[in-house]
Amino acid sequence: NAGVTQTPKFRVLKTGQSMTLLCAQDMNHEYMYWYRQDPGMGLRLIHYSVGEGTTAKGEVPDGYNVSRLKKQNFLLGLESAAPSQTSVYFCASSLLWREQFFGPGTRLTVL
Amino acid sequence: QQQVKQSPQSLIVQKGGISIINCAYENTAFDYFPWYQQFPGKGPALLIAIRPDVSEKKEGRFTISFNKSAKQFSLHIMDSQPGDSATYFCAARGGTSGTYKYIFGTGTRLKVLA
Numbered sequence A: 001n002a003g004v005t006q007t008p009k010f011r012v013l014k015t016g017q018s019m020t021l022l023c024a025q026d027m028n029h030e031y032m033y034w035y036r037q038d039p040g041m042g043l044r045l046i047h048y049s050v051g052e053g054t055t056a057k058g059e060v061p062d063g064y065n066v067s068r069l070k071k072q073n074f075l076l077g078l079e080s081a082a083p084s085q086t087s088v089y090f091c092a093s094s095l096l097w098r099e100q101f102f103g104p105g106t107r108l109t110v111l
Numbered sequence B: 001q002q003q004v005k006q007s008p009q010s011l012i013v014q015k016g017g018i019s020i021i022n023c024a025y026e027n028t029a030f031d032y033f034p035w036y037q038q039f040p041g042k043g044p045a046l047l048i049a050i051r052p053d054v055s056e057k058k059e060g061r062f063t064i065s066f067n068k069s070a071k072q073f074s075l076h077i078m079d080s081q082p083g084d085s086a087t088y089f090c091a092a093r094g095g096t097s098g099t100y101k102y103i104f105g106t107g108t109r110l111k112v113l114a
Helices: none
Strands: A004-007 A010-013 A019-025 A031-038 A042-051 A054-057 A064-067 A073-078 A087-094 A100-102 A106-110 B004-007 B010-014 B019-025 B033-038 B045-050 B056-059 B062-067 B072-077 B086-094 B101-104 B108-113
Touching: A004 A087, A019 A031, A019 A087, A019 A106, A031 A073, A042 A064, A042 A073, A042 B086, A042 B101, A073 A087, A100 B045, B004 B086, B010 B019, B019 B086, B019 B108, B033 B062, B045 B056, B045 B062, B045 B072, B072 B086
Parallel strands: A010 A106, B010 B108
Antiparallel strands: A004 A019, A019 A073, A031 A042, A031 A087, A042 A054, A064 A073, A087 A100, A087 A106, B004 B019, B019 B072, B033 B045, B033 B086, B056 B062, B062 B072, B086 B101, B086 B108
């Protein structure tokens, strides 16, 4: 089992560019999440999904969109990247609202 | 109030010592309190968790103490080892079935000196 995987591991964007982060899990978990981690801020929830075809906003959703077309995948899109979106992004999945399993993270820099 | 306040921000402990990290919350509806351990370049991983109807939970060298009346909980790492050097996050789960969310503390960077 690979657990939760994230693609890419690193990315540098210019302001205004768009990109998609891919999260995949092979644990058959219903729930998936996208967080961002910034120094001194802990983990903040961007969007989450409680099942295929469903998504919901978290604490800091502005500037991001998500899609859950397949149960095992959760995509995070940045429509028009801004320097404030420079962060480390973590995907997680869980069996219902139980323990969350995190991916290794994507380090994004927006210039 | 949805915040979870974590302290200290950083902690240095000698090998064999006790590491103590504290968290406080306001929302009495929180019903599950996990601690996560994160090594550099890795994602957080669940270390230990507790429910509010239990005052203490121990797993090996790691213990959570929970004080419901004070709305505080803490992580104790006994016999701290250099391999415990990592960032630790407390968290609290709140909401109702179908809408639960986790609120994370800001993290404590622990360094255990050999």
